[in-house]
Amino acid sequence: MSTITLTSEDFGQTVTKEGITLVDFWAEWCGPCKQFGPIFETASETHPDITFGKVDTEAQQELAGAAGITSIPTLMAFRDGVLVFSQPGALPAPALEQVIEGVKNLDMVEVHKQVAEQQAAAEAGEVPAEPAN
Secondary structure, eight states: OOOEEOOTTTHHHHHTSSSEEEEEEEOTTOHHHHHHHHHHHHHHHHOTTSEEEEEETTTTHHHHHHTTOOSSSEEEEEETTEEEEEEESOOOHHHHHHHHHHHHTOOHHHHHHHHHHHHHHHHTTOOOOOOOO
8 A cells, every 4th residue: 555645634534543554744845754755655565554644744734733743754653543653753664664563563452551541640630650760
């Protein structure tokens, strides 16, 4: 499957569906975005079971803002409607494959449990504990 263009109209329904969706936030003027684009496209052909979407941050400024994009390219990975990875910077092909394998191998029962715990804590007004060093 080749990449699809995502807009504010279809972004939500695309990333909340079951399965894996990778989203590349990019812009035409961005050199690193142009380097990453072909890598992302090749991965989309290699992994037809994954949805690959691209968001043009110039055309979709409101969506990019809502997603908290401050640097491009930024890659986000969603699995079963949960954001499980977000990182700015152009990835080389092996690193993108590593991200894909990591997302595929996630224990989604555990991820959903953690999300539920975070939501419950937020609703109760609790501040998350700092990780131990």
